[in-house]
Amino acid sequence: MTRDPHDLAGPYALDALTDTERRRFERHLPSCPTCAGQVTGFAETTARLALAAAHRPPGALRGRVMAEITRTRQTPPPLGRRLPSHRVRGLSRLAAAACLVLALISGGAALRLHGSAQDARALNRQVTAVMTAPDARTSTVRAQGTATVTLVSSRSLNKAVVTTARLRPLPSARTYQMWWLGPTVRSAGTLNPSGKPRPVVTTGLGDAQRFGLTIEPAGGSPSRPPHPSSPSPWNDHTAPSDSPVERAPSQGTDAGQRCRRTRKGLRSHVGGTASGRLAATRAGASAMARVPFRQTQ
Amino acid sequence: MNEPVAGPRSPTGPAGAHPPDLAELLGRVARGDQDAFGQVYDLLSGPVYGLALRVVRDPAQAEEIAQDVLVELWRKASHYHPERGSATSWALTVAHRRAVDRVRSSQAGRDREERTAAPAPAYDQVAEEVGTRLEHQQVRRCMRGLTETQRESITLAYYGGYTYREVSELLGVGLAAVKTRMRDGLIRLRDCLGVQP
Missing domain, CATH: 1.10.10 (Arc Repressor Mutant, subunit A)
Structure with missing residues (x-):
């Protein structure tokens, strides 16, 4: 040496x-x-x-590389660096990601209290993977007055991260259930907002166009339209005039400011035409917040 | 930071068109822009593949390395720091290190030992792209300006993937002499090529 x-x-x-x-x-x-x-x-x-050593590669290489990048997650910039903010969408995604990270920290703490640091780390990895996917899209809607539901979805990973804030606690006989709404209606799992809210990673995005949240009997309902006796709320594409969802400013919003606003429940909406509502159905038991999202293929 | 004047050309791009700026393209790639990555591919796949081929001397392995490197450029586009050098230099450093890692791994190394018995391809054989030829001619001219020992040391290390200790053994000269030859040879090449650090 x-x-x-x-x-x-x-x-x-x-x-x-x-x-x-x-x-x-x-x-x-x-x-x-x-x-x-x-x-x-x-x-x-x-x-x-x-x-000087350049040599034309085999023609098939281009197709393989281009195919591989569509399923390859990009790594975030090293700490202390920011991407140039040419596009509001990228900036907003970072803002949403920062908010989710904040939520994640408390979620991780909650998990550790229950004795499983390993689970917390695994969740952390999954959440980070979705949030940093090149095709990640974020939508947020308000529900139940001041509650918010945020969805970060990645078609390439077939996953989404769901975070909620201020959702009403439910009696033990009830649970929140998430749904993928598209050509078919599929359960995306249940959600229990008791204690500190933490992000949930849900899979099976598939060809879903919307995401829904309903109140169901404890344990969740099977994969069918919730409350078939009620009018199918997800077929109603018209947001009510008092729709709780507002468009986020399209530009000029500082990421940190947007994050703080989101955390206050003022909603951030990125890259889609979010509209949603929380509507009590006539059946009286179920309510649904719809979170439409635009996800490029 | 300027890109090299005689940078790689797209094999399919229109002749004489203003070449896209690689640093700007990487910025777009870092934000997930696949079209921009397609242009990065067109600019860099030739040098990345050619360099890997030169080092490992096996087309199948060179293709694997090129694929790995190009996907890595997609993955790590946000890691590029313009203040630390040109985008071309950054990308080709990634490519060279990957090729060298491969050739130093056991099986690839043994295969290489067999292939190095054959003469290395002459510069003329590797420079087949029109866009590469000028670059190639300039590098060849500047390589001729080195002393033979400088040229040997740099060629064995960069195109051969040998460590300077291995170069020292191969050439039968001391470690200090090899380090000096590499440094002095690179200084002379840098000045001859008009590289702006």
């Missing part, structure tokens, strides 16, 4: 160091402006060596 890594800029730029030597040199770099300057210039130089 070389005692002084100072003279390794050349081998480093050529990838001619072992992993150990490379890590050592990279630790040395911040304290050596001369080395850092050389490394930058050398990296531009070796890039030219690479360009």
Whole structure:
């Protein structure tokens, strides 16, 4: 092992160091402006060596790569960096993600109280995967006056993260049930907002176009339209005039500000034409908040 | 930070069209823009595949590496820091490291030992793309300007994937001499190619 890594800029730029030597040199770099300057210039130089070796790849490679990226999650930027905010949608997604992270932290704490840090970590991973999926879309609606239901969905992962705030506690004989609404109606699982709300990851997005939340008997109802005796509320595409959903400002909203507003229950809506309501049906037992979302294929 | 003047060209792109800026494209890719990634592919697949082929010398493995690298560029587009160098340099550093990792893994290394018995492809054989030719000619001219020992050290390390210790053994010279040759050779190449650090 070389005692002084100072003279390794050349081998480093050529990838001619072992992993150990490379890590050592990279630790040395911040304290050596001369080395850092050389490394930058050398990296531009070796890039030219690479360009000179260019060779047309087999034609089939393009299709394989393009297919693979559609099912490959992108990693978020390293901490402390922000993506350029050319598009409001990206910014808003980050804002929504930040809000969900806040919710997640408390959710993780709640889980640990119940003795399973491992579950918390697993949930954390799943939530992060959905929120950072390249095709993640966020919709939020207000329900029950001040409650909010936020859905972050990813068609490519076939999953969604659902968070709620201020949903009314239910008697033990009742539970909230989530539904995928599309050509068919499918249960997306149940939700118990007691205690600190935490995000729920639900799968089976499939070809659903809307997401619904109803109050059902404890344990949930089977996969059928909830309360068949009631008019099918999800077929009613007309939001009532007193629709609780408002469009979020389309631009110019600081991410942090939007997050705070969302947390106050003022709703953030991104990338879709969200409309929704919480409607007591005539049957009296069920209420549904509809969260339509637009999800590109 | 400027991209290299003689950057790669799209094999299918219109001749003479203003080449898209890779850094700007990567910014769009970081926000999930698949069309932008298609353009990144057109710009970089040739250098990435060609470099992998040069290092591992096996078309099937080179194709695997190229696929891995290009998908990694999609995954990590947000990790690119414009302040640390050009986008081309960043992407090709990722590609080279991946190819070198592969060639140093056991089986690939053994296969390489067999193939290195055959002569390395001449520059003319690898430069078949019209857009690559100018770059290739310039690099070849500048490589000729190095001393033989500098050229050998750089070629074995960069195109061969050898560590500087292996280069030292292969050439039968001391470690310090190899490090110096690599550094001095790169300085001379950098200046000859007009690289703006």
